[in-house]
Amino acid sequence: MDEIRCAPIHPLIKFIIMAYIPKSKVSILDTPGGEFINKSTGAPYIGKYLELSNGKYYEGSNPSQLGQELIIPLSSNQLSNNRDSLSYNNLKPKITKFQSKVKSVYPSKSIPTDEDYTRGYYTRYFARKVNEPRGYMEVDVDIFNSISQRKKTYDFNLYEVGSFTWNLKNGTTSSNFTNLQILERTFPFVSIIFPKLNEFEKIEDILTTPGGELYYEDGREYTGPYHIHEDIPMVGIEHTEEPHATLYYSKDLQNLNISSTPLNFNVKELTVNTQRLKNQSQNLKAPEVKGGSQY
Secondary structure (H helix, E strand, C coil): CCCCCCCCCCHHHHHHHHHCCCHHHEEEEEEEEEEEEECCCCCEEEEEEEEECCCCEEECCCCCCCCCEEECCCCCCCCCCCHHHHHHHHHCHHHHHHHHHCECCCCCCCCCCHHHHHHCEEEEEEEEECCCCCCEEEECHHHHHHHHCCCCCECCCCEEEEEEEEECECCCHHHHHHHHHHHCCCCCCHHHHCCCCCCCCECCCCCEEEEEEEECCCCCEEEEEEEEECCEEEECCCCCCCCCCECEEHHHHHHCCCCCCCCCCCHHHHHHHHHHHHHHHHHCCCCCCCCCCCC
């Protein structure tokens, strides 16, 4: 009997067949964070994801177009079953038992309260995996306290935590930038999880002048919002790294001997008049004196 051989499947057709997943084999779910990380990058994942019947997870919500694969992080309460892990578990049974009981550390963005706004600032908290220089996430005060106090709720051996002041009112970009720069001396790269320097900012009690109070250096009157930086009035609601004009009170202008009305010269007219006077001087002739003395 002749052997029947099937023709090989074209790679493109094979890809399409593999990519199609019946809806009955997939669940579309949502995660607030702390459950999955990106398999390729290790970054924490928040948002919609697909759970397949084979136990795999993918980013997104479209079964016909799978996103990047997600995995449950091997920290805290989950351990792998490979040979190295099993050997380690046998050698360090106490550590293994501890890791099997602790919770996973999950990201959480704390929101300022009315009391925080009254005070003008509040405290933000973060955690970093000790073996990942950029493995930061913002966490809540409960996780911060648990790890810093070495309680057994979370794996305090795997994470280090920190906190800093976040300003909330009337021009926070510069002050929050400064606070993060100081913090980076101890926690390099921590700024990557706080990219919006005026996050949660509330503008109130803005300094403004209707006129007759502040002036530019050339004497022009200034109207509008201003701020005080090191006892010096300056243009704008807040002090920034971008150049912005210094303002002067009227008494300060007098000390600088600057007139409140700038001088305006018409250069073209001045040039024409100068030339006209020069021509007239050339046309003038001295009176002729004939003969000798009249005496």
